[in-house]
Amino acid sequence: xxxxxxxxxxxxxxxxxxxxxxxxxxxxxxxxxxxxxxxxxxxxxxxxxxxxxxxxxxxxxxxxxxxxxxxxxxxxxxxxxxxxxxxxxxxxxxxxxxxxxxxxxxxxxxxxxxxxxxxxxxxxxxxxxxxxxxxxxxxxxxxxxxxxxxxxxxxxxxxxxxxxxxxxxxxxxxxxxxxxxxxxxxxxxxxxxxxxxxxxxxxxxxxxxxxxxxxxxxxxxxxxxxxxxxxxxxxxxxxxxxxxxxxxxxxxxxxxxxxxxxxxxxxxxxxxxxxxxxxxxxxxxxxxxxxxxxxxxxxxxxxxxxxxxxxxxxxxxxxxxxxxxxxxxxxxxxxxxxxxxxxxxxxxxxxxxxxxxxxxxxxxxxxxxxxxxxxxxxxxxxxxxxxxxxxxxxxxxxxxxxxxxxxx
Amino acid sequence: xxxxxxxxxxxxxxxxxxxxxxxxxxxxxxxxxxxxxxxxxxxxxxxxxxxxxxxxxxxxxxxxxxxxxxxxxxxxxxxxxxxxxxxxxxxxxxxxxxxxxxxxxxxxxxxxxxxxxxxxxxxxxxxxxxxxxxxxxxxxxxxxxxxxxxxxxxxxxxxxxxxxxxxxxxxxxxxxxxxxxxxxxxxxxxxxxxxxxxxxxxxxxxxxxxxxxxxxxxxxxxxxxxxxxxxxxxxxxxxxxxxxxxxxxxxxxxxxxxxxxxxxxxxxxxxxxxxxxxxxxxxxxxxxxxxxxxxxxxxxxxxxxxxxxxxxxxxxxxxxxxxxx
Numbered sequence: 001x002x003x004x005x006x007x008x009x010x011x012x013x014x015x016x017x018x019x020x021x022x023x024x025x026x027x028x029x030x031x032x033x034x035x036x037x038x039x040x041x042x043x044x045x046x047x048x049x050x051x052x053x054x055x056x057x058x059x060x061x062x063x064x065x066x067x068x069x070x071x072x073x074x075x076x077x078x079x080x081x082x083x084x085x086x087x088x089x090x091x092x093x094x095x096x097x098x099x100x101x102x103x104x105x106x107x108x109x110x111x112x113x114x115x116x117x118x119x120x121x122x123x124x125x126x127x128x129x130x131x132x133x134x135x136x137x138x139x140x141x142x143x144x145x146x147x148x149x150x151x152x153x154x155x156x157x158x159x160x161x162x163x164x165x166x167x168x169x170x171x172x173x174x175x176x177x178x179x180x181x182x183x184x185x186x187x188x189x190x191x192x193x194x195x196x197x198x199x200x201x202x203x204x205x206x207x208x209x210x211x212x213x214x215x216x217x218x219x220x221x222x223x224x225x226x227x228x229x230x231x232x233x234x235x236x237x238x239x240x241x242x243x244x245x246x247x248x249x250x251x252x253x254x255x256x257x258x259x260x261x262x263x264x265x266x267x268x269x270x271x272x273x274x275x276x277x278x279x280x281x282x283x284x285x286x287x288x289x290x291x292x293x294x295x296x297x298x299x300x301x302x303x304x305x306x307x308x309x310x311x312x313x314x315x316x317x318x319x320x321x322x323x324x325x326x327x328x329x330x331x332x333x334x335x336x337x338x339x340x341x342x343x344x345x346x347x348x349x350x351x352x353x354x355x356x357x358x359x360x361x362x363x364x365x366x367x368x369x370x371x372x373x374x375x376x377x378x379x380x381x382x383x384x385x386x387x388x389x390x391x392x393x394x395x396x397x398x399x400x401x402x403x404x405x406x407x408x
Numbered sequence: 409x410x411x412x413x414x415x416x417x418x419x420x421x422x423x424x425x426x427x428x429x430x431x432x433x434x435x436x437x438x439x440x441x442x443x444x445x446x447x448x449x450x451x452x453x454x455x456x457x458x459x460x461x462x463x464x465x466x467x468x469x470x471x472x473x474x475x476x477x478x479x480x481x482x483x484x485x486x487x488x489x490x491x492x493x494x495x496x497x498x499x500x501x502x503x504x505x506x507x508x509x510x511x512x513x514x515x516x517x518x519x520x521x522x523x524x525x526x527x528x529x530x531x532x533x534x535x536x537x538x539x540x541x542x543x544x545x546x547x548x549x550x551x552x553x554x555x556x557x558x559x560x561x562x563x564x565x566x567x568x569x570x571x572x573x574x575x576x577x578x579x580x581x582x583x584x585x586x587x588x589x590x591x592x593x594x595x596x597x598x599x600x601x602x603x604x605x606x607x608x609x610x611x612x613x614x615x616x617x618x619x620x621x622x623x624x625x626x627x628x629x630x631x632x633x634x635x636x637x638x639x640x641x642x643x644x645x646x647x648x649x650x651x652x653x654x655x656x657x658x659x660x661x662x663x664x665x666x667x668x669x670x671x672x673x674x675x676x677x678x679x680x681x682x683x684x685x686x687x688x689x690x691x692x693x694x695x696x697x698x699x700x701x702x703x704x705x706x707x708x709x710x711x712x713x714x715x716x717x718x719x720x721x722x723x724x725x726x727x728x729x730x731x732x733x
Contacts, residue, residue, distance in 0.1 A: 371551065380489055381531065385549055388507035392544050 018271055022237055023211045029230055030214075030221050037065055037221075038111045045169050048112035050096055050128070051120055052283040053142050053313070055303045057182035057293075058163050059116075060224060062170035068220035069109055070284060072259035072374045073098050080104045084130045085123070090343035091374040092259055093123040100134040114169050116162065118142040120315050121347050138165050144317045146308045156304040163300070179299040183306075185224045186293070192231050193219060193289040199238055200278040201333055206241035209253065209277025210266050216284055217260055249275035249393055252335040254326050254356060256314075256342040256349035258284045264376060265341060268386055275390050279333035281326045287311045290325075314348040322352075323359045330365050337393045339386070341370040366393060411448050414672035415517065422516040422685045425692050426482045429470060430683025431463050432506065433490030436529030436558060437649055440466035441680040442474060442481075443688055449473050450677045459490030483691035485509075485683040489530070500694065504686050506679045507547050511535050513682030514645045515542030517671055522641040525631060525660065525668075526678070527650035529558045534634040536641070542685075548637045555592055556630030558650045564623040567600050568616050579620035579655030581613075586622030596626055620655065628659035635664060643669040647678035 019027055037046060047059050048069040059066035073081065073095030080101040081094030099109035115137040117128040128139045140158050143151035167174045196215055199206050207215075218227055251269060258266075258280070269275050281287055293306030312322050330338055338360050342349035349356075350371070357367045368389040370382065412418050424443050432439040434455060440463075442449040451469045456462045463486065471478065484501040486494035487509040494501060506526070514521045515537055524535040536546040554560045565575040579585075586603050590596040603619050646668045650656050652675075661667055673681070 381549065383492075384489075384505050384507065384531070388505040388544065388547060391505055391508045392547075395543050 018210065018267065019214055020208060020211050022234060023207070023214050026218055026230055026234065027214060029226065030218050033221050033223075033226070034067075034108055037067060038107050045113045046111055047114050047116060047166065047169065048109065049116040050124060051118045051142075052288045052310075053118045053120065053307050054116055055159065055162070055186075055293075055307060056220075057179060057186050057303060058159075058166050058174060060185070061174045061178040061182045062166045062172065064166070064170050067108075069096060069099065069112070069115070070220065070257065070259050071095060071099065071106060071108070072262035073106070075375060076104045077101070077106065078374055081127075085126065088345045089123045089126070090256075090345045092257055092343055093127045095259065095374065096124070096127045097130050100131055102134075114138070116140065116165075120313060123345075123347065138162075143308070144315065146312060146316050146321070147318075152301070152304055152308060155308055156298075156301050159300050159303050176299050179303070180295075182224075183293050183295055183299055183302060185228075187295065189219060189224050189227055189231075190289045190292050192228065192235065194286070196231070196235060196238070197279065197286045197289065200276075202243045203247040204243050204245035205248075205276060205278055206238045206243070208270050209251075209280065210263065210270055212277075212280075213258065213263070213266065213285060216286075216288075219288075220260075249337075249390055249397070250278045250333070250335045251275055252326075252330050252333065252338045253277050253280040253282065253285065254330075254338050254340045254360075255282055255353075256346045258282050258341075259374075260284070262372075262374060264379070265339070265370070265372065265382070265386075268379075268383055269339070272383065273387055273390055275393075278335060279329050281311070281329050283313060286329070314352045319352060319355060323355050326356055327359050327363050327365075330360060331363065335365065336397065337366045337368065337389060339368045339370060339389070341372050344371045344373050366396070409448055409673075411443075411446050414448070417519075420516075422688060424482065424684070424688025425695055427474070427476055427480050428483045428684055428687035428691050429467065429481055429485075430509070430680040430685070430687055431466055431484065431486045431491075431494065432488040432509065432677075432679035432683060433459050433462060433486065433494070434488045434506075434528050434649070434679075435531075436562075437676070438462045438466055438488070438490070439677050439680040440470050441677055441684040442470040442476075443681075443684040444474075447474075448673070448681070450673070450680070452676065455490065459493035460495065462490065463494055483687040483694070485687040485690065487679050487683040500690070502686070502690055504683060507533060507535060507549075508544055509679045509682030509686065510647050511537045511544045511682065512542045512685050513678035513680070514647055514671075514675075515539070516681060516685045517673065517678075518643060518645065518669060520643040521645045521669070523635070523638065523644045524678075525635060525644070525646050526648040527556070527558060527631065527646075527656070528648040530554065532556045532631050532634060532648075532650075534631070534638045536638045546638050548634045550630070550634060553592070555590075555596070556627045556634075558648075560596070560627055561623070561650065561653065561656070563597065564600065564620070567597060567604075568620060570616075570620070573652070575620055576624070576653035576655030576657070578617050579624050580658060581617040582621030583614060584618055585625050586618045588619075588622040588626040590626065596623065621659070624653075624655040624659040625663070628656065628663045631660060632663050640664060640666055642666065645669055645671060645675070645678075647671075647675040649676045651675040651678075 045064050047064045047066040050069055077098035078091050078094045081098030084097050099106040112135055115131055115135055118140050119125045119142055128137050131137050140162055143155055145151050163174050266277055279286055291310040294302040311325050314322050340357055360367050411420050423445050427444045430441045438453055438455045440451045449470055451466055453465055481499050484499050486503045487506045491503040510524055510526045514524050520539055521537050522539055526533045532550045534548045538545050550556055562572055565572045588596055588599050590599055600619055644666055
């Protein structure tokens with residue numbers, strides 16, 4: 001019975017996203033890794049985590065199979081999750097819970113031996129408390145005031161707790177040297193991801209927004225050695241693509257998490273309308289790759305500092321850091337407009353939207369605001385909004401180019 | 409009807425070089441506007457199951473009204489919910505969103521238009537327009553929810569045993585609009601049921617009028633929120649099918665404390681008119697480059713569209729929306 005259910009869940013999985021051809025081998029690599037995560041019979045424990053503030057360095061140092069659990073649930077999974085929450089929780093938190101459901105859930109989530117979560121928002125904290133019923137879970141603390149010395153000392157302690165917990169799960173110690181080695185490895189991956197993103201600064205980017213999201217997906221599912229081997233090859237290939245196409249309308253996607261599988265907005269923008277996402281500031285896009293971790297000194301303090309210094313989530317203080325980062329990226333990548341999208345009921349990005357939107361508008365960048373969930377019943381409305389936004393941007397571009405031509 | 413009878417400025421700067429058509433295929437009703445150099449014709453039918461058939465029906469009706477032939481039509485622009493389904497082998501065409509089209513439609517009739525409220529079957533929108541060009545400056549659209557849309561009013565009319573076109577008039581007879589607070593159609597419906605149950609007699613006229621008014625105010629509050637986000641600058645124009653509802657007109661004017669500017673035609677046609685004006689611009693552009701019947705490739709909405717070719721940037725029209733080649 002359970003087997004039939006699982007088989008059905010797998011077969012009902014979304015079709016592969018429409019990626020550029022050079023990305024397809026990466027996609028295949030990720031699919032194979034996920035299959036192995038579920039099906040390989042061995043003694044290696046599986047660790048899962050939700051949040052980009054979790055250092056995978058420690059999970060990898062322990063020799064665990066590990067992955068970020070950030071899938072957008074099917075309507076069934078979201079409904080399962082909602083049994084444990086109020087309706088006013090975001091679809092991501094519901095997906096995290098529903099994924100562990102014994103019958104309707106996701107086989108990938110059910111393969112996990114232990115879940116780690118950092119307390120970011122109340123919804124995700126509650127989600128990990130619920131998940132504890134299904135699978136052992138450790139909830140760790142993440143200080144808000146990222147600049148304070150006390151926060152850094154405290155967060156170092158949390159990182160050490162995390163190390164101890166992971167070592168117990170793996171049944172082997174994790175030394176400072178192990179951690180140091182992993183910091184070097186993950187920094188390499190982060191730098192590479194950032195370089196990929198920078199290819200999108202070209203007038204005719206050799207990779208789409210969807211392609212970049214796929215690379216980020218790989219970062220959270222693939223072991224770093226596998227990743228580096230495949231990505232370095234791909235980078236050489238993409239960097240040689242000639243930059244001579246027509247300049248597409250350049251957009252930034254800003255806001256809350258864009259889960260694995262939550263591709264309808266980007267597909268609408270890129271496949272249906274023909275504009276390009278050239279940068280995104282969310283924690284499943286470029287955000288985790290704008291910084292690296294210090295490679296010298298106490299590795300636990302380095303992790304604590306590195307993760308607090310990374311591009312901040314909107315739940316961190318001061319919010320200005322987040323807002324300025326968004327505006328800075330929009331300018332750095334020369335975007336013509338920003339689509340600010342947040343999950344309905346998101347207590348981090350929904351309630352801070354005006355700070356982000358007005359900052360961007362002050363910089364002279366038009367913004368389209370969209371609240372989203374994992375249903376698909378509003379495709380027509382979403383399309384009208386995005387298409388009208390692109391019409392407005394194209395008209396602005398016409399005016400600007402027209403002015404230049406007139407001045408000749 | 410003669411264009412010179414409805415517009416202030418003659419010659420009208422939006423007159424097309426030859427016959428062109430705008431279709432607005434909405435979620436509930438479909439509208440067609442045919443523009444010639446001096447005339448405007450309109451037609452309306454309920455949207456059918458197949459959008460293309462609906463558009464074909466509209467086209468046949470417009471041609472019959474004018475005595476023009478299919479090959480006389482220089483350009484078609486489709487807008488509205490069903491715009492992406494439109495295809496023509498023999499007539500150059502393009503799709504443009506209803507947001508851009510309502511702005512242009514209202515602007516073409518009244519160049520002082522700065523703010524538009526458009527309420528249709530399933531959407532309501534607030535649009536800020538540049539009075540110099542008719543271009544969209546900013547827009548806000550309702551969330552996926554029927555509150556504050558025509559669908560909500562349709563539902564309310566059924567519950568009150570009224571035809572949709574009677575609902576607004578009945579609401580104006582209210583002495584004390586019923587307090588309907590729900591922002592959600594489903595909950596508003598149950599509020600209506602309980603209000604109806606409290607009426608002294610079944611079918612009591614005054615109760616019905618008060619409930620009808622309450623419904624309009626509940627919808628109008630929703631729309632006011634949208635307006636609050638783009639701001640209200642006169643001239644304020646009401647477009648879309650619900651613009652024909654006097655009850656909604658009254659409720660909105662009272663809530664926002666501003667008057668709508670009256671339009672010379674039924675503003676259910678604003679989107680189709682805007683589409684026809686865009687069609688005229690595309691047609692003129694095509695004539696200018698010397699191909700009267702160019703093959704047109706949809707850029708926006710074609711699935712693998714590419715934006716503006718820089719070589720066409722001198723063209724003051726929305727060049728990016730059309731590629732001629």
